[in-house]
Amino acid sequence: MVKHLFTLIWNKKKQNALLLSEILVSFLVLFAVFSMLVYFYHNYKKPAGFKCEQVWAVSYNQSFAESNTDSVVQYYDAVKQLLLSLPQVRSVSLASSNLPYFQRTIQYGIKQNAISVNNVNSYDIEDSYAAILGLQIMEGRWFDKSDITFKNKPIVINNSLKQRLFGNGKAIGELIGDGPDKDKRKVIGVVQDPKFDGDYTGAGLASFSRIDTGNIRWVGNMLIEVAPGADAAFEAKLYKVLANSMKNGNVEIEYLTNKRKSINYFALVPMIILSIISSFLIVNVALGLFGVLWYNINKRRGEIGLRRAIGASGKSISVQLVTESMLLACLALMIGSFFAIQFPLLNVFDLPAGIYLSALLLAIIFVYMLVLVCSLYPGKQAAAIYPAAALHED
Amino acid sequence: MISLRNIEKVYRTDTVETLALSRISLDIAQGEFLSIMGPSGCGKSTLLNIMGLLDAPTKGDLQINKQRTTDLSDKALAQFRNKILGFIFQSYHLINDLKVLDNVELPLLYRNCNAKERKELATEALGKVGLSNRIKHFPNQLSGGQKQRVAIARAIVGRPEIILADEPTGNLDSAMGNEIMDILLDLNKREGTTIVMVTHDENMARKTHRLVRLFDGSQVQ
Numbered sequence: 001m002v003k004h005l006f007t008l009i010w011n012k013k014k015q016n017a018l019l020l021s022e023i024l025v026s027f028l029v030l031f032a033v034f035s036m037l038v039y040f041y042h043n044y045k046k047p048a049g050f051k052c053e054q055v056w057a058v059s060y061n062q063s064f065a066e067s068n069t070d071s072v073v074q075y076y077d078a079v080k081q082l083l084l085s086l087p088q089v090r091s092v093s094l095a096s097s098n099l100p101y102f103q104r105t106i107q108y109g110i111k112q113n114a115i116s117v118n119n120v121n122s123y124d125i126e127d128s129y130a131a132i133l134g135l136q137i138m139e140g141r142w143f144d145k146s147d148i149t150f151k152n153k154p155i156v157i158n159n160s161l162k163q164r165l166f167g168n169g170k171a172i173g174e175l176i177g178d179g180p181d182k183d184k185r186k187v188i189g190v191v192q193d194p195k196f197d198g199d200y201t202g203a204g205l206a207s208f209s210r211i212d213t214g215n216i217r218w219v220g221n222m223l224i225e226v227a228p229g230a231d232a233a234f235e236a237k238l239y240k241v242l243a244n245s246m247k248n249g250n251v252e253i254e255y256l257t258n259k260r261k262s263i264n265y266f267a268l269v270p271m272i273i274l275s276i277i278s279s280f281l282i283v284n285v286a287l288g289l290f291g292v293l294w295y296n297i298n299k300r301r302g303e304i305g306l307r308r309a310i311g312a313s314g315k316s317i318s319v320q321l322v323t324e325s326m327l328l329a330c331l332a333l334m335i336g337s338f339f340a341i342q343f344p345l346l347n348v349f350d351l352p353a354g355i356y357l358s359a360l361l362l363a364i365i366f367v368y369m370l371v372l373v374c375s376l377y378p379g380k381q382a383a384a385i386y387p388a389a390a391l392h393e394d
Numbered sequence: 395m396i397s398l399r400n401i402e403k404v405y406r407t408d409t410v411e412t413l414a415l416s417r418i419s420l421d422i423a424q425g426e427f428l429s430i431m432g433p434s435g436c437g438k439s440t441l442l443n444i445m446g447l448l449d450a451p452t453k454g455d456l457q458i459n460k461q462r463t464t465d466l467s468d469k470a471l472a473q474f475r476n477k478i479l480g481f482i483f484q485s486y487h488l489i490n491d492l493k494v495l496d497n498v499e500l501p502l503l504y505r506n507c508n509a510k511e512r513k514e515l516a517t518e519a520l521g522k523v524g525l526s527n528r529i530k531h532f533p534n535q536l537s538g539g540q541k542q543r544v545a546i547a548r549a550i551v552g553r554p555e556i557i558l559a560d561e562p563t564g565n566l567d568s569a570m571g572n573e574i575m576d577i578l579l580d581l582n583k584r585e586g587t588t589i590v591m592v593t594h595d596e597n598m599a600r601k602t603h604r605l606v607r608l609f610d611g612s613q614v615q
Contacts, residue, residue: 004496004503011491306487309448310548311476311504313469388449391483392439 005324009331016328019292023332026285027367031340033278034359034366035351036271040200042355049158049194049203050100051134052256054090054230057099058222058242060249072217079245083224086241088234091132091225094211096124099221100133100196101259110207111178112165120161120205121196124219127210130156132225133194140172140189143210147188152181156189158206185209198263200271223256282370289374293325297382304382305390314383321382325375326368333364395556395588396422396445401454403440403611414440415451416611424555425586427579429599432608438592439560441608445590446479446558447471459555476504480549480587484561486541488533494520494544495529501552519547523577539570546577550587557581559591563598575601 009016064072080092098104098121109118129135130142138159147154152175162171175184193203211219226234235253242251297304304317312320340360344353403415415437422428430438443449444456447463456463458478466474475481480501488497498516507515520526523543533541542562549557559578563571575598581587591602599605607614 001503003509004499007496008489008491011493302487303489306483306489307500308472309446309475309481309487310501311472311552313472315469316472316504386449388440388443391448391487 001320002323002327005320005327009324009327015296019289019325019328020332020335022285022288022292023329023367023371024336026282026370027333027336027363028339029278029281030363030366031336031359033274034362035343035356036274038355038358038362039202039351040267040271042352043195043200043202046195046203047192048199049136049192050196052100052260054226054228055132055256056224056226056230056235056238057102057254057256057259058224059097059099059252059254060220060242060246062220062246062249064217069213069216073213076216076219079242082241082245083238086234086238088227088230089224089238090227091128092222093126093129093132094216094219094222095126095129096122096211096219097221098123098196099223100194100256101198101263103197103263110161110165110176112176115165117161117164117205120207123206123208124211124215125208129208129223130191132223135194136192138190138192140187142189142191143208147210150186152184152186153209154188155185156191156208157187158191158193158203160193160203161205161207162187162190164205198260198267200264200267286370286374289325289371290378293321293375293378294381297321297378297385300382301385301390304385305387308385308387309391317385318379318383321379322372322375325371325379329367329371333367337364395424395426395459396420396590397455397457397460398441398445399455399457401441401444401451401456403437403444403449404452414611415444418454418608418611418613420606420613422588422590424588425582426604427582427589427602428591428604428606429602430590430592430606430608431594431596431599436608437611438608440611442558442560442590442592446481447475472504476501476552478555480552480554480557482542482545482549482557482559482562484564486533486538486545486565488541488544488548490533492532493529494525494531494533494536497533497544498547498551500548505552515551516547519551520544522550522581523547537570538566539573542566542570542574543577546574546581550581554587556588556590559589561592561594563593563595571595571598 064075076094083089083092096106098106106122107119108122109116110120127143127145130137135142140156142156143154155176157171165171165176166174171187171190174187175181176187177184191208194206195201195203197204224238239251239253243249307317308314337360340356340363342348344356398418398420401415401418402413405412405414418441430441432438440449444451450464458474463471463474489500495513495516498519499512502512502515517526517529520529523546525540525543525547528536528540533544536544557578562578563574566574578589578591579601582589593599
């Protein structure tokens with residue numbers, strides 16, 4: 001019977017083209033939506049890799065008239081001491097502008113032997129940074145004062161970067177970079193991937209370096225860990241202290257928890273909009289499918305009457321029409337899958353293949369369910385066609 | 395073979411009740427070729443549909459091969475139609491999207507019959523109606539007479555005991571009509587197939603064993 005139905009579908013390919021296109025379009029839209037949903041879920045279920053509670057981000061625009069770097073260092077030491085003297089302040093770290101959840105990027109590329117890795121996020125920080133954010137050390141250690149004496153500049157990398165450069169091999173003690181050995185940086189630690197771009201976005205590749213005192217004058221951000229209960233009143237006090245220390249510094253204080261909410265919200269909004277649009281599209285496709293099937297059945301009343309006359313029961317008519325729709329869905333899904341499978345093969349958007357494959361599977365299941373639901377009622381109506389009447393009409 | 399007792403058929407709508415058949419009693423023996431005649435709307439096709447289990451009588455009893463059919467389920471009726479009955483229609487009712495061979499194979503699809511067997515039986519049936527050279531054609535590539543021969547092949551492919559033909563020559567000119575009639579007569583004579591044929595054509599009816607005339611839903615001869 002399946003072969004017979006395939007023959008029938010093939011011989012009616014012109015009539016079936018519209019239905020096939022509708023199923024194909026709905027599959028491709030669903031594949032896109034599911035890819036996004038799976039990607040977001042995949043990221044969401046991963047640990048954050050750091051904590052943002054009780055961490056405030058300070059941005060400022062301090063300019064230094066002194067050309068002497070030591071003076072700048074001393075200035076920052078004084079500011080930090082001043083801040084640490086406040087009972088609500090637990091720790092302070094200067095940091096580059098790409099603070100967690102700030103959606104600013106400083107990226108570079110690494111060449112390591114035959115491996116070339118691009119889009120590595122570079123974070124310039126101080127020793128207290130890891131403790132403030134609660135970064136999880138997986139291998140090795142975080143920076144400490146002994147790192148000043150290192151021949152090669154020490155670097156801490158995240159786990160994703162370690163996997164890309166060294167796989168499951170040893171990373172601690174390895175030199176990275178493609179210049180002469182003296183310019184290479186020495187890996188001293190590996191941290192769990194911190195999701196600095198929000199809960200729904202991948203951690204990406206990251207490396208952490210101590211702020212070079214030669215460049216400290218250009219630093220314009222710091223992270224402050226405050227005690228629980230630090231409130232708006234303390235924020236005002238902190239602002240005054242900083243404003244007094246940084247004349248014309250345009251100091252701005254933001255809570256990382258608020259930044260996290262905001263970045264998550266902005267990640268979800270396009271997904272919600274796309275989901276709503278695709279829901280409307282799917283409803284339209286469902287109505288279209290329903291309509292086309294209904295129309296086909298009305299056009300095929302004579303054929304249905306004939307089949308009843310030569311031995312088909314009502315149920316087998318219903319099963320035949322549903323099977324025809326499902327076979328048509330199979331053809332559309334085969335074409336759609338051909339296009340969808342290119343995404344993991346060509347590594348489009350640099351997403352893991354598993355995300356595309358999961359989305360592909362979900363889209364296939366959804367389309368089959370959609371076609372099944374849309375063809376059940378027309379199939380039932382076809383089964384109820386009275387053969388004598390249908391044969392007489394034709 | 396077919397026994398009808400006091401068959402009545404009433405069509406009801408919200409406002410109108412139409413008596414299509416009134417107290418029809420008829421016995422058709424095995425191997426008989428019976429024709430049913432009467433003016434349009436007298437209930438000929440309704441009677442054929444009831445004999446073909448495509449329609450149920452409002453009252454009365456129908457037995458085929460001594461089996462009462464009025465109590466059978468939809469599935470049992472479908473099997474009965476598939477194995478015992480063959481249908482030929484005035485407008486052929488071929489599926490235009492299927493080739494001749496596929497059209498003829500159709501009744502066998504509803505049996506446990508493999509593809510090879512289906513093809514053999516369908517080719518044999520087409521051979522009997524002289525269309526062995528048209529198996530790969532589509533119905534719209536055939537003449538009216540050829541289409542009706544395909545319909546006959548489809549009706550006989552499952553080797554039914556009874557063939558019910560509803561004006562099989564109605565859409566054909568006299569030469570083609572005679573051709574079709576010869577095939578049916580030959581089938582009845584050689585294979586002993588019981589045939590019930592509705593016709594408007596007196597000449598065709600005369601060629602059959604017995605003629606039943608209906609008028610306003612009642613049997614008058």
